Each structure stands twice: as structure tokens, then as C-alpha cells.
Amino acid sequence: MTLRTKLFVFAGSAALLTLTACSGEKASAGGGGPITVAASDTACEVSATSANAGNLTFEVTNKGTKVTEFYLYGEGDRIMAEVENIAPGLSRKLTVAVPAAGTYQTACKPGMAGDGIRAPFTVTGGTAAPTDVDSQLADATKSYASYVGTQSEALKTETQKFADAVKSGNVADAKARYATTRVYYERIEPVAEKFGDLDPAIDAREADLEQGRQFTGFHRLEKDLWVTGLQPDSAQIADKLVTDVNALVTQSATLRLNAPDLANGAKELLDEVATGKITGEEETFSHTDLWDFQANVDGSKAAVAALRPVLQKRDPQLVSTVDNQFANVQRLLDASRNGDGFKYYNELTQDQIKEFASAVDALGEPLSKVAEVVAR
Template identity: 75%
Template sequence: MPLSPRTPLAVLAGVGALVALSACDSTDSASGGAAGAPGPIKVEASDSSCAVATKTAGAGNVTFEITNKGTKVTEFYLYAEGDRIMGEVENIAPGLNRRLIVEVPEAGKYQTACKPGMAGNGIRGDFTVTGGAQKQTDTNAQKAEATKSYATYVANNTDALETETQKFVDAVKAGKVDEAKAEYATTRVYYERIEPVAEKFGDLDPAIDVREADLEPGQQFTGFHRIEKDLWVTGLKPDTPQIADKLVTDVKDLVAKTKTLQLSALDLANGAKGLLDEVATGKITGEEETFSHTDLWDFQANVDGSKGAIAALRPILQERDPALVSTLDKQFANVQALLDKTRVGDGFKYYNQLSQDEIKAFASAVDALSEPLSKVAEVVSK
């Protein structure tokens, strides 16, 4: 998860309010927790505070409703120990609301965090979950099948990520710059498809995917984007081979951890929306691949990953809200049609080759897709 300020999608498209408001168009019947008080837990975020209405909730589905009363775009997170992300919602523009529904089956100590400007470790507060609840994936056959299907999708992509990262690193260490450049974007596809899963593991996502603009004081610049800069801007450096080796080690660590991760249906729903937030805050603005300008490869991968999660949830959604499924299909197709127009051979145009009209068209299409995606978690949580 990149942690530096970014240009919100609403600035580019002028229609971002629709996305944020749609996340709150449901009634207040959602429970703050299986054993908690009815209604979502209100969170009032500003540029200097993160006021969470209650510091406790019962285990189960916990719903937060975040209002941004500050002047900066913000994010909201629920963390478990070790900064493991239980749930997150990004790209909350000033004056707007977003809702986060997250499954928390285990009692314990957690932390909430608002990140004004989408930067740093956030304004944190302690949060306690009481009681206990069986994971939905243990008790609902449809949800169990959905998470099983998505686990296969994750395994296929992480296995490919490990293989392709090794090939990329081998080219870097051999000084084959042109070959490494050719491998860079196609390797990152496998990471971008499953980024919400990678974000579950504390420092692994920053180690693999941190951007230079996001570095905290004293933080080492590592991972894909450090090598990206070496390949496209500065030239390979004496420590590039060590950075490359660390990337392989971190990717292998990620692959191993994903094999034991137990995801819930809500994780899939939130991940599908989170991947579109990634597009809105990085790919559309051209900030993700600032040295190589290969943002559209990432864009396609994020869309693929979101579709993968929705495909796993499709039987549930079709049964509970078939109209939502039809809308999702339509809006995914619209985004894909725009991406297809930018294809060049097996890849895409470089981001700096896009016109402002093309960027605005992408922004509007992503907004239109984000609106129905914001409803998936609530449908799944019923």
C-alpha cells in the first residue's frame, strides 16, 4: 500500500462524490459487531484527529462508517497485532463518507487508524474486540466455496510471481537492462492482482512495493520500485544486486505466508473494492510507475484481481442481488473496453503517452465501477 499523498480520483473525473456517498446509502441496520450495539460505529476523521465513537465491539462483522471532516483525502484501517490489516478503506475525499465492514472472529486488542493525506502510520487508537465468533467461511457453504476458489486464484498468481520475480532478478543481476525492463511490468502483474492479500502481512507489502515518494524517514528504498528507478533513471548501482536478492527473499516469504492465510468472504469483497481504490489513487494519476510509466499494466492487473474476487463471490451475489451482478458486469466491461483501446502488442501504451481525455475517460469508468463494488461487502455480510 503506497503511503504518500495522492491526487484523488474525484479531482480527475469530477464525479468521485458518487463513489464515496454510495458506500453509505444503506440503512443503519448493519451491526457494529455480532455482540455489539446496533448500527455502524461512527468515525469522524479530520486532518489531526480520528474520533471513533466506541472503542469496543463484539466479535463478528464489525461495521465502521467514516466521515472525513478534514481538508485532506484520508484512509481508515483496522489493524491486528503486527500491523496486520484486518480491513481498510481508501480514497475518502473531504466531506464524504465511506463504510467498512470487516469480519473479526477473534477477541483481542486491535488498533484503528485514520491517515489524513494517506501518509504515514496514521492517527491510531486502541480498539478491543470481545467474545468470539466462528468465521463465516466455517459455517456457510457458499462462502466456504468462494474463499476456496479465491485461494486457488491467489496460489496461481503467487506461484507465478515467485517464478517471474526470479527471472527478473536474474536479468538485473546479469546487467541485462533491456531484458530486465521487458520483464518488469509483466512480473508485477502477478503482484498487483493479489495486492490486498499481500497487505495482510505487516511490512512485506512496503518492502516489496514501496514507492520512493512514500518513504518514511530512515526507511530503506527496496523492492520493485527501487529497481525500477535503477533501470530507467540512475543506472544499475553497486547495491542493486543486493536489493534484487532481497526482493526475491521477500516474495518467497509472501508466497509461503499466503499458503496458510485464511480469508473470509468479506475479505474478498473488500479486496475487490480495494483494488479499484489502488487504481484511483495510483494508476490513474500515473504515480505508481513514475520511472517506467508502465501504470496501465498495473491497472489491468488490478482490474483482473477485482474481477477474480467477484467471480469467486458471484454465486452469493447472484442469489442475493442479481441486479448488482448485472451492473458489475456492465461496468467491468466498460473499463476493459477502455483498456483494450490502449493496447500495443502484448502490452499497453506508456502512461505518459495518454491524452488528458483518455485519462478522464478512465477516471469516469473507474468511478462508475467503484460505485457498485462499494455495495458488495454489505450484500455478502447479510
């Protein structure tokens, strides 16, 4: 189951740090490659416990039996960056800009659940405040800020309309608004996920709820509308959703993103498709997964589009590959349209679902390289 005018770029002039591979050592410029992470079902072995501020690259290898995730957390459990859906035996790289000194945390999440296996990670030094030394990277974050700002305001407005329909008992209107409201959230989900408590309050699926946590947000109302009928507390859940979305929009306005964040976000949105939309688990009651699928693709395209001048200059072949794979995914989505929307997910055949999965995998592979190109 992640702005605005205050977003700005961590200047791309800093060289990508190369990092030592000795356990417990400090990673520094001029070393021998990325920080390696050996993830298993019971351990998260990070090859360095500290690094100099700058662009950090983690190479995560899943040596366990469960699909895993890797996170770098900042103060207050703010997600600095993440890489999801690492299957057993596979490796993934995560590049993240960390310009400020401080105490952070690394975390592996075997089974992609819970708080994860965490360890402190110290960043020392620090760079000057972000500037426009690299104007293309600065322009990229400004462009993406404009996109996210537009989506955030639309999310705020449409969520209020959706909640009003729920509170008035107009089930038909609420159902009609459900999928079209969620697209604004799905397009910027990597931003939303940086706020640990708000994202699950807004978007948690019932099957993923931690023990003792109340079922709230879009998916609780989805269940009310499609399965159980409106409940005595549905209006209160709708009001809470509005409050949480408004808080997300407000807090997002102060979030400072950088070019690697955009690149990682583009890949995270495809991971959302690969782990949730493909299986049909995201919209299990309404089966409106393809609306979310399209929104995730839209958001990923927007991040890549913002970075396009940089990517075109540094790796035009990668740009061409990404464009072609985006076109393949979009072709499948267009073939699944029904009027202004899409077919319901339970109307697709298994062959169609497999074709979607193959196309998403083919797009995910080149997208995983974008952060490294941006961080050069």
C-alpha cells in the same frame, strides 16, 4: 501501494452486527447502525471502543481537508481491513469479519501517510471455528484461494527471472520482464498489504518513503533500469526482492481470509487504480501503469467472480451493475493495448486519462456495496 489451500471462510450465517453510536460504548447486536468514524486532519473519533465478535461495519466520514484512509489492525500490525481514498466531505463504509476476541486498533491516516491516528479497539466473545454452514461462501473462499495460490507461485517464479536479468546486467531483458512480473503482485496486492513490512519493502514508491527507510523493491529497480542505470548495489536489491517475495508467498499460505475480505479486496484494488495508476505516480520511471491497471482489474474481477453465486442470490441487480461497469473499464483498457502489452502511460492524452478516471469511479461505487451484501 495484498491464500492458498489454507484459506477458509468465516461462515456467513452470523448476522451483521448493528452497532451503537455512543462514544466509548460497546457495539452489540440489535443496536442502531454501524460504528461511526469522524476523521479529520488531527483526530479519529470512533463512536465505540469495543464490539462483540462477528461482522463489524464502520462508516467513515472525512471531516478534514486531506484525503484519508481508515484501518482496523490486528496483532502485530496485521491489517484486518482498510478503506482508502476518502476525499474531504465524503463517507465510506467498511465491513470486516472479526471472529476472534482480542485487542485491535483503529486508525485514520490523514493524507494517507504515516502510522495514522490510532486507538485501541476491543473485541469480545468469539465465534466457533469457521465451517461450511454456508457452502456458497465456503466455495467462494476456496475458489479465491486457488486463484491467489496460482498468482503467488507465478510471482515467485517470475521475480527470480527478473532478478537474474538485473544481476546479469541484461538491462533489455530486465526491462521486458518488469511489467509482466509485477502483474502477479498487483492482482493480489490486498493480500500483500496485510503484511506490514513486506509490502513497502517490495512495492514502496520513492516519493512515499518514510524518512530513513531504504529504497528497495520493484520501484528501486525500475529507477535503476529506466533512469540512473544499474547501480553498484542493484544486484543486492534484486536479491532482497527475491527474499521478500518468497517470504510473502510463505506467510500468505497461513493467512486466514473470509468472504468480507474478498469483497473489501475487490474494492481496494480499484482504489489502487484511483489513487496511483490514474495519476501515473505508480510507475513514474517506466510509465508501465496500464499493466498494473489491468492487473488490479483482473484481481478485483477474480474476487467478485468467487463471490458471484452469493451476490447473484442476494442482489442480482448489483451483480448486473458491477458487470457492466467492469466491461466499461475493460473496453478502455483494450483500446489502449499495444501488441501483447499496453501504451506507455505518458502516451495517453488528458482526455483519455479523464475517461479512465470516470470509468473507475463508476465501478468503485457499486463495488463498495459488495461487502455489505456478503455480510448479510
